[in-house]
Amino acid sequence: MPGFELFGDKEREQVQDVLDSGVLMRYGFEGLRKGHYKALELEEALARRMKVAHAQLVSSGTAALTVALASAGVGAGDEVLMPTFTFVATFESILALGAVPVLVDVDDTLTLNPVAVEKAITPKTRAVMPVHMCGSMADLRALKSICDTHNLLLIEDACQAIGGTYEGKPLGSYGDLGCFSFDYVKTITCGEGGAVVTNNSSYKINADHYSDHGHDHFGNDRGAEAHPFLGYNYRISELNAAVGLAQIERLDTFLSIQKKNYTILRQALETINEVSFRRVPDGGEESYAFLNFFLPSEISAKKVHEALGKGGIDACFYWYDNNWHYYRKWNHLKELKSLAKLPQEVSNQLQDFKKVDFSRSDHWIGRTISCLIKLSWSDDELTKRADHMVRIIKANLS
């Protein structure tokens, strides 16, 4: 997945433009910037590539989720349905707005189970936030139909699946809003950065203003601009955007390398009867950022994962026991351990984690191993890795 593996002259050239002008900020300083608008150019490139009308760059993927929710009017007490398997950024962004995260089971897609989503809807539900974890997507058609029926927003977190598609549409462009991260370990990177994409021009205007203190960006005197509503600072710097501008041009190359490497590993693992693979919804094509597979039981998955690590197969994850990506270890959320008082709505409406049953999620995540697909493997390394993985898995099945 990581774009940093293939980092070089193109990135340096883009950053050098910014350093030469000395203008590190995306707004203002027209006279000095020598025509360089890296953030603006990256927004245009991203919107083109994702086939959407608008893109808004921000400082991180977490900021993108926050800005997406805020731009669509999600706020205090609104419930947002999110998966039990995701990165902590999902509930962080929801809580940042005083909204309430509601955890919902995942299925064999490793993303939101549409049946569980429908059951979790209350009169306070405002949005459904599928997270396309580890390179593949949620069943977006089913989720969209639920959202349409109940008048809910569909906000896609495509941070780990940039370049994947569903029914021919780039992931992130299917819902009302989509979010990307360009942090250092994502498929393409800005160092730090993120983006919101949408076809809705009001959301775009809201995102544009909200991510820059409410600035309306009219005229060319920043100090004289108006602030139609409250905002915050989620701006990206020109330096970060410049890196991303070089990287987005390489996205399709990165994706084709991922697909090639993924396919070699997958074909090797397909020879093992006891291994099955994460379901990709009909109409979807993965980004191939990870190879995700199921072992027959939790015990065999733990055993295989440990053996892979000991055998030198790096970057394979067993999320079930992981601190950051699965609900089981989110004690800070479950006990609402925050530095200061949280909004009353959050404490009042939070699920009772002592009672709620996520055994349907455990059933899948407990058996899942995900291996990161790297871009820098040589063909020789890859063949050896595939053979080695097959031997280790077979030896640890009992």
Ligand SMILES: *Cc1c(COP(=O)(O)O)cnc(C)c1O
């Ligand atoms: C990385 C990631 C984020 C957050 O992105 P940052 O840029 O690191 O803030 C959000 N959601 C998912 C699924 C991610 O993988």
